[in-house]
Amino acid sequence: MVAVIGAPVAPSTVTPTAGAPAPTAAPPQSRGRVRRAGPPVRFWRGVVLGLAGLYFLGPVLVAFWFTVDGADGPSLAAYTRIFTATGFVDAMTSSLLLGLISVAITLALMVPTMLLVHLRLPRARPYVEVFSLLPLVIPPVALVVGVRGVLGWGNGSEFVEVSAVFTALQDKSLPLVLALMYVVIALPFTYRSLDAGLRGSKVTVLVEAALNLGARWPTVLWRVVLPALRTSLLNAGFLAFALVMGEYTIAKILIFPTFPVWLAQSGATDGQLQVALALLSLAVTWALLLIVVAVAGRTRKAKP
């Protein structure tokens, strides 16, 4: 279902500059138009934004009320009993570890690849781009069918070593196969994020300069590439992590107890807790994204 993650951060950092010229030119005009056309544009904009706010915030507020509405008055009990809920800690630990592993694989695989493509092999760029964007065309619910097929063959393999590897990949407490698949699903967003970063920050020039000044590759990576790409690395990492923490389809169909799968089942025993966690997970994702955007905005300002 994720299709356009690359976009949100970029426009929000772009808008201040793109929006800036408009107010200086627009106001006298729009006021002139307003007199002809009846209700002011600003009025309709207010109506639209108000309705949208009501439409999107309404359910959140109602759901919040649902979580605090106890038999004897409002209470935050649903939030305090999260950690004692059966299975929560295990599912959360598993998801957090999978998230970290996915981010590590994503960055370890894609940063060298993208650097290589931008610095040495511009001719390979179209191929890497197509391969990176391919996962967009296969819905996760379809991809999981193929994954199950592969796992089925591996499990039934006659070679002990092969089936041992497949068993390790499907360990219930830490299903590494999920991390490997999540890297693929996050690939389009990783690619866009890193590509935008590499194009925007002139890393190519900086690296050439550093090499000419006698720096070795480890130094270049650590002191030139990483700082220059900080924002887009952060962005790519955040997207992969958030994707893992929220992915339901693949984990559910392969029957691995990650946090979203646990969350979906928890409603049977404790509806309030389930809604409380749903609210919290949205809020935490949102807060993390705000932090990423804020960091991105700061680095953008720091550059003249």
Add this chain to the structure above:
Amino acid sequence: MRSGTAARRARLPWSWFGLVPFFGYVSVFFLLPTAVIAYSAFRVRGEGGASTFGVANMSAALGGAYLDALWNSATMSLVCAVIAAVLGMVLAYAVATSRGGLLQKLVSTSAAVLANFGGLPLAFLFVAAIGNAGVLTVFVQERLGLSLRDDLGLDLYSRGGVQFVYLYFLIPLMVLVITPAIEGLRPEWREAAEGLGARGWQYWRHVAGPALLPHFLGSIALLFCTAFSSYATAEALTNGTLAITPLRIDGALSGNVLAGQENLGAALALSMIVVVVPLTLLYQLMQRRSSRWLQ
């Protein structure tokens, strides 16, 4: 690092080996499973337990109840995509033309969260609001003596309810994808149109409309694909009973009594892929087309 172009030229073929991990990874974890889908979709288990190639799974996936599910998926997704595209466009325009930088930042981050990570949590928010024991359901029942489901026709666990929840992540998605295009409309165009005597609607009919149309149609294709491949919301709300293809795939895989069901799942997955691929390409094409001059 010996200097000289000769050394560099000699190194050139070697640098291609640096791409091996990337292409290897994508091949093993993406192309291989995809190939397995296409392969198993055409494998049929014969009488004696031996598998042969055949189209039995495909014809099963494209007939009877499975065809109904595919049709349901498509119509649901189309309705949601069109409604979300129109509403999202209006919202995106209102936000993009407003002056508050903070508002724009809040909207873009909230939209990103809802569009990308919303599916499952949103389902539970709506269970809390208008589900069987939801706050509004109880309120309406106690104060007005009405049942949301029977008297007001608002049943969260039905097709309509699922569509209703889909809108909550499709509208934000539309806001995300259409905002860059709206911001690409230059104020000069409006000034030029007005300078030539165009009214508001004429500007929209002849300038902004045609400029945004490719992007708008492409976005509908993208929203359609998102709704079409969405699994979590419908699964969580209807417990897997809604007749749409993603849930049918799950059903075919989990009903592991019959070994042949696995191949039916692959055939269903293949039918989804056949729908999604051209539409995704259309979206990419439209986006590229419009981004060429919206820069």
